[in-house]
Amino acid sequence: MSSQPLASSQASSGRAPELDAVIVGAGFSGLYMLYRMREVLGLNARVFETGDGVGGTWYWNRYPGARCDSESFYYSFTFSPELDQEWEWTSKYPEQPEILRYLDYVADRFELKRDIQLSTRVIEASFDEENDCWRVFTDDGKSITARYLISAVGCLSAANVPDIKGIDDFEGEWYHTGSWPHEGVDFSGKRVGLIGTGSTGIQAAPRIAAEADHLTVFQRTANFSIPARNAPLSAEDWADIRKNYPEIRRVLKSSMAGFPYTLTERSAKDVDDEERTAIYEELWDHGGFKFLWGSFFDIMLDLDANATAADFIRGKIRRTVKDPKVADMLVPTDHPYGSKRPPIDTDYFETYNRDNVKLVDIRKAPIAEITKNGLRTEDSEYELDIIVFATGFDAMTGSLLRMNIRGKGGRTLEDKWAAGPRTYLGLQVEGFPNLFTITGPGSPSVLVNMPIAIEQHVEWISDCIEHMRENGMRRIEANLDAEDAWVDHVNEVASMTLFPRANSWYMGSNIPGKTRVFMPYPGGLVLYGERCQDAVSKGYEGFTLQP
Ligand SMILES: Cc1cc2nc3c(=O)[nH]c(=O)nc-3n(C[C@H](O)[C@H](O)[C@H](O)COP(=O)(O)OP(=O)(O)OC[C@H]3O[C@@H](n4cnc5c(N)ncnc54)[C@H](O)[C@@H]3O)c2cc1C
Numbered sequence: 001m002s003s004q005p006l007a008s009s010q011a012s013s014g015r016a017p018e019l020d021a022v023i024v025g026a027g028f029s030g031l032y033m034l035y036r037m038r039e040v041l042g043l044n045a046r047v048f049e050t051g052d053g054v055g056g057t058w059y060w061n062r063y064p065g066a067r068c069d070s071e072s073f074y075y076s077f078t079f080s081p082e083l084d085q086e087w088e089w090t091s092k093y094p095e096q097p098e099i100l101r102y103l104d105y106v107a108d109r110f111e112l113k114r115d116i117q118l119s120t121r122v123i124e125a126s127f128d129e130e131n132d133c134w135r136v137f138t139d140d141g142k143s144i145t146a147r148y149l150i151s152a153v154g155c156l157s158a159a160n161v162p163d164i165k166g167i168d169d170f171e172g173e174w175y176h177t178g179s180w181p182h183e184g185v186d187f188s189g190k191r192v193g194l195i196g197t198g199s200t201g202i203q204a205a206p207r208i209a210a211e212a213d214h215l216t217v218f219q220r221t222a223n224f225s226i227p228a229r230n231a232p233l234s235a236e237d238w239a240d241i242r243k244n245y246p247e248i249r250r251v252l253k254s255s256m257a258g259f260p261y262t263l264t265e266r267s268a269k270d271v272d273d274e275e276r277t278a279i280y281e282e283l284w285d286h287g288g289f290k291f292l293w294g295s296f297f298d299i300m301l302d303l304d305a306n307a308t309a310a311d312f313i314r315g316k317i318r319r320t321v322k323d324p325k326v327a328d329m330l331v332p333t334d335h336p337y338g339s340k341r342p343p344i345d346t347d348y349f350e351t352y353n354r355d356n357v358k359l360v361d362i363r364k365a366p367i368a369e370i371t372k373n374g375l376r377t378e379d380s381e382y383e384l385d386i387i388v389f390a391t392g393f394d395a396m397t398g399s400l401l402r403m404n405i406r407g408k409g410g411r412t413l414e415d416k417w418a419a420g421p422r423t424y425l426g427l428q429v430e431g432f433p434n435l436f437t438i439t440g441p442g443s444p445s446v447l448v449n450m451p452i453a454i455e456q457h458v459e460w461i462s463d464c465i466e467h468m469r470e471n472g473m474r475r476i477e478a479n480l481d482a483e484d485a486w487v488d489h490v491n492e493v494a495s496m497t498l499f500p501r502a503n504s505w506y507m508g509s510n511i512p513g514k515t516r517v518f519m520p521y522p523g524g525l526v527l528y529g530e531r532c533q534d535a536v537s538k539g540y541e542g543f544t545l546q547p
């Protein structure tokens with residue numbers, strides 16, 4: 001790696017880049033991208049990763065209760081049948097340490113670590129128009145050139161700590177769930193404040209309540225949640241899963257959302273109350289994402305259809321939570337079910353029946369400041385020893401923008417995306433040649449079981465790079481008209497769904513000042529995959545390839 005000063009360095013004219021590709025991030029995306037570049041294409045790639053270990057999401061999110069909510073045997077790589085046979089998950093929804101062990105195992109199994117540089121953040125990347133390559137700057141003061149820059153920075157990796165007055169004066173400890181200390185946090189005997197009731201807060205609350213002296217949950221938005229019904233996987237389960245893995249994988253890839261569930265062709269409005277309730281009861285007993293992806297086709301399309309599911313869940317919340325006043329606060333009223341990322345839980349609503357748990361509505365009385373001893377809302381003061389921010393991420397664009405990417409003419413990605421992210425197929429951005437974004441905005445990404453979306457993107461990108469090599473091409477860039485048409489298509493599909501009806505992180509609504517635009521592609525994996533394939537079969541339609 002060359003060490004040149006940040007501002008003055010650039011690849012000199014005609015010089016070949018040092019690497020074929022720089023990949024940023026060593027989670028699911030970065031690991032598989034490296035595997036494809038090296039083992040399938042035989043190229044020279046290096047991964048830079050901020051963390052001092054691989055795993056991405058599962059390296060950072062070590063809070064109590066952190067676990068996947070896609071079933072483990074769907075939430076894993078599918079590219080290696082050998083890996084499928086070697087790895088055995090202990091339960092349907094394993095906790096973070098097990099998922100991290102899996103990703104670490106994958107990195108060792110395919111000898112990926114030798115090309116991964118840990119504890120290194122990419123702080124800037126500039127496109128060198130003369131040499132058709134990227135110069136990538138890292139926080140160790142060095143830089144390197146690569147033909148391709150592949151972002152594997154993750155949709156949920158830029159932690160969002162809200163800007164609350166007084167945080168620096170707090171004399172207790174505070175943590176964000178997305179950058180949890182490796183040594184853990186001891187809650188015993190402590191008064192804990194948990195801010196946020198999205199997927200993470202819902203996972204963490206029961207576990208913190210069980211350990212702490214007292215837990216106060218500060219809720220801005222009441223959320224729908226479905227029980228996970230986690231269970232260990234027995235030897236018989238495994239024999240079954242192993243035998244059926246090829247079929248499981250086939251079904252996942254041909255499904256709407258990367259899960260083996262099918263929406264019925266019936267509308268929720270076309271069945272009578274008794275039958276509909278029986279269907280919801282069965283889905284509730286099954287648990288998990290099947291409630292959303294295995295119910296009626298119009299649940300995310302029609303407000304009245306959605307209301308049948310929402311009312312069913314509201315009824316469950318009311319029956320679970322003993323204090324009717326608390327139940328009232330926990331019943332969601334301001335968004336359709338599924339329009340925010342749907343959490344799944346283990347004893348979340350039951351947690352509010354504990355004597356040591358208090359729920360505070362911060363929509364009614366917002367947080368005014370953090371004090372020396374705790375937190376003050378507009379109508380009360382709470383003494384706390386520990387504050388946990390389960391306040392999520394600057395989703396989908398945060399980590400990409402924090403990389404200071406400069407494309408043609410020195411234009412920054414931040415400038416290009418000032419009115420919201422614009423991509424072609426979520427894979428490329430006009431004005432930023434040879435940059436690929438794995439699960440970028442405008443792709444199914446966070447709306448689906450992510451490893452399936454990640455693999456599809458990685459394979460498309462590596463096939464594209466192979467095509468470029470075979471045809472002597474050095475530059476690929478999305479065309480502006482293709483990008484505009486894709487953004488219009490994403491918006492059009494989104495407007496046919498109920499997703500834009502919530503103030504969600506899908507819309508950027510959790511970050512003050514962020515443009516409100518629906519970022520992921522809601523058309524589903526199959527339709528999306530067809531659009532990507534279609535572009536390829538028409539000679540990379542919508543992209544300009546140059547020798
Ligand atoms: C708590 C939690 C639970 C989840 N559960 C599920 C689930 O059940 N099902 C599901 O489908 N999805 C789930 N997700 C989404 C999850 O993010 C994806 O499934 C998947 O792990 C994403 O992998 P990735 O490699 O694309 O990104 P990540 O795993 O986020 O990895 C990105 C990596 O890039 C690194 N990075 C970022 N910027 C830079 C930089 N400038 N320089 C160097 N390195 C950088 C980060 O440090 C990070 O390690 C969950 C997310 C969270 C937070």
